[in-house]
Amino acid sequence: MNWKELLVALLLGLLSDELLGWSRSLSRWLVRKAAARLPIEHSGRYEAEWLETLESRPALSRLLFAIDLHRAAFAMMQDLHPRPYKLSTDIAVRANDFLGAALMLVFISPLFLLALLLLKWENGNDARPLRRIECVGRNGKRIELYRFWILRGSDGDLRPIGRFLLVTSLVELPQLLNVLKGDLGLVGPRADSPELHVMRTAQNPAYAQRLLLRPGLTGPQQLDWTLRRDRGEFGHILEHDRELLANYGLVSRLRYLWKTMLVVVTGRAPRPPAGSPPRL
């Protein structure tokens, strides 16, 4: 055996040792992730059950066991919430979301970093520049949306950077990260806080239908100039949801993205539908 073979054997030995050590924590992480794909009322039980079962599996099959649980969670979700759309449509939509968000993130990353640094400077070193907002996601899953954290000065006023981010809506920019993660889509209903969701579902049970879709950065509800934040006509929101549910797919998505781009570029709200009251 010459020195090259010895070196390779040594490296392989080290590598396999390292991998075995890593595979345990990796497996546990994968199991937790698989359980988190289930609805909240089931995830706790299955996490405990699967972690226990993981420990009693032979060492070599643990990683496989953990990976395959993601297939289990997928099938269990299918049983609980049968998929309303074709799998191919879903994949195309998700691919469009992921690639779109990734592309935008690459383009705006200098702006993003600049905003982060400036906010860090304006908020002071102790405050984090990003905050998380709890919302209801697809199939009722709990998601956390990222947002720039705007703090007010000691006099209660907004400071220049914060005001700029708010006025330009750039404060929502970090939600592109949520799109990458799969919590949000580029197009979909506006994400609700859990309280708002419960309230509106109590008002009209049909509202829960929107849980079939991922909430989105933009969509008919977000583009509707008559709806501002959480106010506005409830009936209009239901109408927008119905439109999204009926036209789920790449074509309608690209249409909404185009409309959004026009609004962003021209800075003008879309024209109000004929016969609606004048804007106040």
Add this chain to the structure above:
Amino acid sequence: MGTMPVNREPRITHQSLRVLRIFLEDATREVAGTDMLDTTRLASGTLYPILARFETTGWLKSRWESVDPVAAGRPRKRLYRLTALGARRASELLEEIGSRVIA
């Protein structure tokens, strides 16, 4: 997934029959997931959806093993067993399949 209403029949497949057979040998037996994986040689991604379906339809029920995890030095197991409904329906089903094979 015991909170779901019991109103549907589970989907019976080749794999789910393999799971049922474990319980039918002794209807009072309580089995943990890891033993089922060994006996049926199913992958975890196949086994757990089957168990969840049987639980939803009330054929199986499960409980946490009643040991103190600290005293035992290991986490508690989740144990599955056949319900009365499951025992009846499963033996009917296996009989039906058996007679079809012979005929």
